[in-house]
Amino acid sequence: MYDIHNHVLPQVDDGAKGLRESLRMLESAILQGITHVLCTPHANDRSGQQAGELFEYRFQELLDEVKRLDLPVELGLGSEIMFGMNIADLLKYRYASLNGTEKYFLVEFPRQTPFEIILNVVKAAKKWNRVPVVAHHERYPLAFRNADQLIKLRAAGAILTMDAGSLTGQFGKAMQKHARDLLATGHIEILTSDAHDAEKQSFCLAASRDEAAVIVGSAAAWQMVLDAPRRIWFGDDWPKYESNAA
Numbered sequence: 001m002y003d004i005h006n007h008v009l010p011q012v013d014d015g016a017k018g019l020r021e022s023l024r025m026l027e028s029a030i031l032q033g034i035t036h037v038l039c040t041p042h043a044n045d046r047s048g049q050q051a052g053e054l055f056e057y058r059f060q061e062l063l064d065e066v067k068r069l070d071l072p073v074e075l076g077l078g079s080e081i082m083f084g085m086n087i088a089d090l091l092k093y094r095y096a097s098l099n100g101t102e103k104y105f106l107v108e109f110p111r112q113t114p115f116e117i118i119l120n121v122v123k124a125a126k127k128w129n130r131v132p133v134v135a136h137h138e139r140y141p142l143a144f145r146n147a148d149q150l151i152k153l154r155a156a157g158a159i160l161t162m163d164a165g166s167l168t169g170q171f172g173k174a175m176q177k178h179a180r181d182l183l184a185t186g187h188i189e190i191l192t193s194d195a196h197d198a199e200k201q202s203f204c205l206a207a208s209r210d211e212a213a214v215i216v217g218s219a220a221a222w223q224m225v226l227d228a229p230r231r232i233w234f235g236d237d238w239p240k241y242e243s244n245a246a
Helices: 019-031 049-068 115-127 147-155 164-168 173-184 205-216 218-225 227-234
Strands: 036-039 042-044 074-077 080-082 104-108 131-134 159-163 190-192
Touching: 019 049, 036 049, 036 227, 049 074, 115 131, 115 147, 147 159, 159 164, 159 173, 164 173, 164 190, 164 205, 173 205, 190 205, 190 218, 190 227, 205 218, 218 227
Parallel strands: 036 074, 042 080, 080 104, 104 131, 131 159, 159 190
Antiparallel strands: none
C-alpha cells in the first residue's frame, strides 16, 4: 500500500516528536502492509526556502536511519499546504509538490471553508499546471452537502481523499458516520493515514481499507490505497473524470 499523507517526519510540525517516534510509526506502517510512505509535513502559503531546507534535513535524517535499520519501506517527501492567498507562490518550491514530481500538491482548508472557495482553488490549479489533492475532504461540511458539489470538484480536476481514522472511528462516531456516507457516494478516490504519532493518531490504513471494502467493495477499496496513490507517487497522469459515470 501507498500512503501519501502523514506527519511522520520528526520535529517539523505537530507530528512525530522525534526520530524514535518516527521509526515506531514506520514500523507500524510496515506491519500493516504499507510499502511507500510520502512524508507531508504541514506548510502554509508563507513558507519558503527555509522550510524546505528543514524538511530536507529531517527527511535525510529519517532516510539514513531507515536504511541503517534496513526497514522495508520507501520514503518520499512533499508537504500538506494550508490554503492561503499566496499559495501559488509556494508551488515553486520542490517540497510543495508530492514526491517532487511538480504535478500534484496536497492542500487542506479551514474546516468551514465555503464550497465556492474550494472549487475556485481547484480551478486555479490548472493555471498553475498542478493537480490539487484535497486532504481529508470529510472535514469540510460545506463542500459535501450533496453529490453535485463532489461532481463539480472532480470535474474541475480535484482528487478527493479521506483520512483513514475518520472511517475507523478514530475521531468519534459523528465523523465516522460523515465519512461512511461520503465514501458511499463513490467520489472519494484515495484513503490516507494522516498519521501524527505512534498511538492515538497512528497509521491505520489497513483497517480503513477493510472498512471501505464493506461500503464500496474490495476492489474499489484496494484501488484507494494502492493504484490511485501510486499514480501520485510517480507523478503519472490522472484518469479524466467522466461525470456521467458517477
